[in-house]
Amino acid sequence: MLEQINSPNDLKNLTLKQKEELAQEIRNYILEIVSENGGHLSSNLGVVELTIALHSVFNVPEDKIVWDVGHQTYVHKILTGRREELKNIRKLNGIAGFPKTKESETDCFNTGHSSTSVSAALGMARARDLQGKNNACIAVIGDGALTGGMALEALNDAGFSKTNITVILNDNEMSISKNIGGMNQFLDKLRTKKLYTRTNKLIKNRLNSIPVIGTKMVRIIQRVKRAFKQLLVHGMFFEDIGFTYLGPVDGHNIEKLESILRLSNQIEGPKIIHVLTKKGKGYTIAEKNPDRFHATSPFNIETGEPKKQKQDDYSKIFGKKLVELAKNNEKIVAITASMKDGTGLRTFQKEFPKRFFDIGIAEQHAITMAAGMAKEGMIPVVPIYSSFYQRAYDQVIHDVAMQNLHVIMCVDRAGVVGADGETHQGTLDMAFFRLVPNLVIMSPKDFRELEDMLEYAVKLNKPIVIRYPRGGEDKKTKFEKHNKIKLGKAEILKRIDENLKFKNQIIENQTKNGQMEKIKNKPKLSIIAIGKMVSRAMNIAEKIQDKIDVEVINARFLKPFDNQTIIECIQKTKNVVTIEDGTIIDGLGTTVKELISDNKLEGIKIECFAYPDEFIKHGKVEELEEIYGLDENTIISKIMSQFNLN
Numbered sequence: 001m002l003e004q005i006n007s008p009n010d011l012k013n014l015t016l017k018q019k020e021e022l023a024q025e026i027r028n029y030i031l032e033i034v035s036e037n038g039g040h041l042s043s044n045l046g047v048v049e050l051t052i053a054l055h056s057v058f059n060v061p062e063d064k065i066v067w068d069v070g071h072q073t074y075v076h077k078i079l080t081g082r083r084e085e086l087k088n089i090r091k092l093n094g095i096a097g098f099p100k101t102k103e104s105e106t107d108c109f110n111t112g113h114s115s116t117s118v119s120a121a122l123g124m125a126r127a128r129d130l131q132g133k134n135n136a137c138i139a140v141i142g143d144g145a146l147t148g149g150m151a152l153e154a155l156n157d158a159g160f161s162k163t164n165i166t167v168i169l170n171d172n173e174m175s176i177s178k179n180i181g182g183m184n185q186f187l188d189k190l191r192t193k194k195l196y197t198r199t200n201k202l203i204k205n206r207l208n209s210i211p212v213i214g215t216k217m218v219r220i221i222q223r224v225k226r227a228f229k230q231l232l233v234h235g236m237f238f239e240d241i242g243f244t245y246l247g248p249v250d251g252h253n254i255e256k257l258e259s260i261l262r263l264s265n266q267i268e269g270p271k272i273i274h275v276l277t278k279k280g281k282g283y284t285i286a287e288k289n290p291d292r293f294h295a296t297s298p299f300n301i302e303t304g305e306p307k308k309q310k311q312d313d314y315s316k317i318f319g320k321k322l323v324e325l326a327k328n329n330e331k332i333v334a335i336t337a338s339m340k341d342g343t344g345l346r347t348f349q350k351e352f353p354k355r356f357f358d359i360g361i362a363e364q365h366a367i368t369m370a371a372g373m374a375k376e377g378m379i380p381v382v383p384i385y386s387s388f389y390q391r392a393y394d395q396v397i398h399d400v401a402m403q404n405l406h407v408i409m410c411v412d413r414a415g416v417v418g419a420d421g422e423t424h425q426g427t428l429d430m431a432f433f434r435l436v437p438n439l440v441i442m443s444p445k446d447f448r449e450l451e452d453m454l455e456y457a458v459k460l461n462k463p464i465v466i467r468y469p470r471g472g473e474d475k476k477t478k479f480e481k482h483n484k485i486k487l488g489k490a491e492i493l494k495r496i497d498e499n500l501k502f503k504n505q506i507i508e509n510q511t512k513n514g515q516m517e518k519i520k521n522k523p524k525l526s527i528i529a530i531g532k533m534v535s536r537a538m539n540i541a542e543k544i545q546d547k548i549d550v551e552v553i554n555a556r557f558l559k560p561f562d563n564q565t566i567i568e569c570i571q572k573t574k575n576v577v578t579i580e581d582g583t584i585i586d587g588l589g590t591t592v593k594e595l596i597s598d599n600k601l602e603g604i605k606i607e608c609f610a611y612p613d614e615f616i617k618h619g620k621v622e623e624l625e626e627i628y629g630l631d632e633n634t635i636i637s638k639i640m641s642q643f644n645l646n
């Protein structure tokens with residue numbers, strides 16, 4: 001069946017039984033691919049029937065379906081002509097793991113960050129109305145994403161707008177972990193209202209028995225239905241803010257789904273369809289552990305065990321150290337925006353349940369709430385992925401930094417993260433945080449330095465950013481020395497041998513024509529790096545030190561920056577290279593360049609290695625580093641040619 005589906009049109013003539021068979025084939029196909037490549041599993045297994053029903057009833061690309069977060073679009077990609085391409089999903093030059101407008105016209109809007117779908121679909125609906133068109137505009141949003149402020153802002157506007165928009169609430173009671181919050185409690189009331197469902201069934205049967213439904217009839221039904229609902233569910237929030245609520249409907253029953261979608265098509269104005277699904281549906285191991293299989297590395301299908309054993313990573317080290325610090329300091333609290341596992345807070349939650357707060361996918365709220373807690377004497381620690389910190393930028397400025405509050409903002413997944421691609425790359429945080437007055441910004445070179453920085457941050461009564469990458473330490477460099485952290489002080493890891501400076505050293509270098517050339521005085525170079533790039537700088541220094549006198553400086557702090565140490569180094573060597581895993585704009589390189597020009601340092605050559613001013617595509621981190629010239633070999637060869645030593 002799967003082989004025959006090359007576009008949504010191929011779906012439209014299938015019988016119900018064929019669609020059910022297709023659903024099973026799609027599940028197996030996704031399971032095979034994700035177990036090989038890694039990726040988002042349980043959310044995709046949960047929306048197979050929903051996606052089939054949507055594409056059976058609606059016509060993309062004319063009708064617009066906006067997928068919130070977009071991690072659950074593998075089925076959509078299969079049904080919209082990308083079945084074969086799915087084998088290379090998330091790989092370099094393969095299709096993306098999220099919807100991309102440039103990939104297919106059936107992906108009507110890029111997503112990746114949560115809770116944007118209702119705003120985007122409402123925008124499209126309003127554009128449609130202004131242009132006199134009549135296509136459907138649909139947002140598919142999870143109950144997790146519904147905890148995000150943006151989704152609630154959009155519902156507020158959409159309900160009032162009276163325009164034709166359909167919100168499909170894909171309710172599996174899970175965010176990545178168990179969903180939380182008042183909205184979840186409210187949905188719980190709806191989930192369990194059997195009578196409510198019966199009312200809907202009644203209406204649906206009535207509607208199904210009428211071949212063409214007149215608008216007047218629909219209006220009457222809507223009125224009756226609303227009256228029923230008000231009786232059955234106290235404070236029917238969605239209806240009260242202007243939506244027609246339909247459901248709940250079994251999200252694994254294609255027939256029921258199609259009929260409720262058709263019904264919604266007949267109803268004017270904003271509609272919300274409450275669809276109940278099971279995360280991981282059809283793969284028992286994922287059904288039992290939906291959070292573990294939300295996003296997974298390659299695994300064995302029979303056992304569910306990962307193919308490669310997980311190594312320690314920065315998030316885990318952060319979590320462990322925080323628990324240790326919290327044991328001795330009752331003021332420490334931890335806040336997560338629905339990412340307790342990803343950010344390493346699971347043990348903290350177990351050990352200190354009262355001091356742990358999962359506040360939903362609501363980064364903005366997380367930061368302002370942290371500011372409130374800090375104002376009243378607690379020490380909030382808020383690990384959020386770099387790209388999701390973008391959401392909370394104003395809160396960092398307005399609520400934390402401006403009031404100079406002691407909030408420890410841990411920027412996890414900083415730098416390039418790999419397969420999740422452009423929406424998830426954390427290359428912008430140094431640039432956008434550097435602009436903010438009062439912030440202290442630091443980044444550790446290894447696990448041990450992260451622990452030291454965290455310990456230091458707990459004592460430092462200031463707004464603090466600590467950024468660290470996805471994954472583990474660089475195995476090639478083992479740092480023996482760990483100098484004490486001092487505010488705004490860099491660490492010199494490798495010094496130029498001062499004695500050698502005056503020896504007229506002669507080294508031999510093979511030139512192209514085979515002659516031996518003698519070079520007097522080795523050139524000198526300062527390599528300044530920050531965070532994970534410090535170990536790269538050390539590896540590079542090892543490899544070039546017999547041709548160049550190198551010193552390596554671990555900047556540690558982007559702000560306050562160690563102007564004095566850096567100026568001293570630069571003046572000695574006159575040649576500088578900076579290496580960072582962030583954008584070229586406004587990070588470490590820019591800081592050093594500004595230092596050179598502000599202090600009118602003359603005769604200095606500087607080359608900055610960083611990501612270009614563009615959105616970084618998906619692929620393995622090592623592949624992307626090579627493409628963007630941040631790998632060891634490219635940096636070495638550029639340094640060599642700078643000194644004509646190639």
Ligand SMILES: Cc1ncc(C[n+]2csc(CCOP(=O)(O)OP(=O)(O)O)c2C)c(N)n1
Binds near residue numbers: 046112141142279361
């Ligand atoms: C702004 C933002 N914060 C965090 C995330 C990480 N994230 C990806 S999916 C997800 C859970 C989404 O839950 P839900 O919307 O219910 O979808 P489900 O996976 O359950 O289908 C989270 C927290 C994100 N994508 N965007």
